[in-house]
Amino acid sequence: MPELFHRKLERSAIGFVLAIIAAASVGGIVEIAPLFTIDETVEEAPDMRVYTPLELAGRNIYVREGCYACHSQMIRTLRDEVERYGPYSLAVESKYDRPMLWGSKRTGPDLARIGGKYSDAWHVAHLINPRDVVPESNMPAYGFLGRTALRTDELADHLRVQKTLGVPYTDEMVENAARDAYGQAAPDSDFAAGVTERYGDATEMSAFDGVATQLTEMDALVAYLQVLGRLTEAAYQNTVAPQEAPDPND
Structure with a gap:
């Protein structure tokens, strides 16, 4: 019976077009309807800050290298996830992400709360050869980032685009x-003061790759990883209890 109906529908151009519109509308409604209540669903975060130029450059490298294909950045409200990764993700934490990097695949662990969990040196060692710090890791090595100078001539344009998008x-x-990208990775330089002045005292200043005399893509990526989950404290102020993980035997 379903095959007969489908064959009949395919022979009617108008009917088939109407069926396509109806099917597409369902997806549209599911995506658009929540936007009418966005003011009620997105939390307030007065302490929310934007990415620094160096962190934004690191985010671009993270996207370029396809890291989001193996690492999600969205902790769900299930107890097992909260106990493993930290407070569950809030919508407001992604308000300046263009595009968002929530992801859905976890070949590697979720990185939503990775910021501050490990030292800069740990991240550098992990990126140069993941097996040195996580023996069972199947992550590719990214040692070349430490040998690649970061292009800073494009950073102003990147910020300008983000500003156009509402950041x-x-x-x-x-x-x-x-100047701010260099200053963040060279805390003792003359440019460092301008970074904290523009982005706040909470901005992490460090020679991220261990070498303060050069600015590399390793600096940028580590700076980005170290700020994940730390742009706002909103998630740590949320007191709603997480849901229990579903019982696989139910």
Whole structure:
């Protein structure tokens, strides 16, 4: 009977078009309807800060290397996930992510709360040869990042695009993007003070790859990893109890 109906529908151009529109509308409604209540579902986070130019460059490298294909950045409200990774993810934590990197595949662990969990040196060692710190890892090596100078001439344009998309970068932030990227990775330089002035005292200043005299893609990626889950404290102020993980035997 279903095959007969489908064959009949395929022979009617108008009917088939209407069926396609109806099917597509279901997906559209599911995606659009929640937007009408977005003010009620997205939490307030007065302490939310934007990515620094160096962190944004690291995020671009993270996307370029396809890290999001193996690592999610969204902790669900299940107790086993919260106990393993930390407080579950809130919508507000992704408000400045263009595009968002929630992901769904976990060949490697979720990285939503990786910031501050390990030292810069650990991240560098892990990226150079993952097996040195996680023997069972099947992650590729990214040692070349430490030998690749970070391009800073494009950073102002990257911030300008993000500003166009609604991220609250100021004109001063855009104009000083290259200097701020260098200053964040060289805490003792003359540019460091400008970074904390524009992005706040909570900004982590460090020679991320261990060498303060050069700015590399390793600096950028480690800076990005170290800020994940730390742009706002909203998740740690949420007191709602996580759900129990579903029983696989039910």
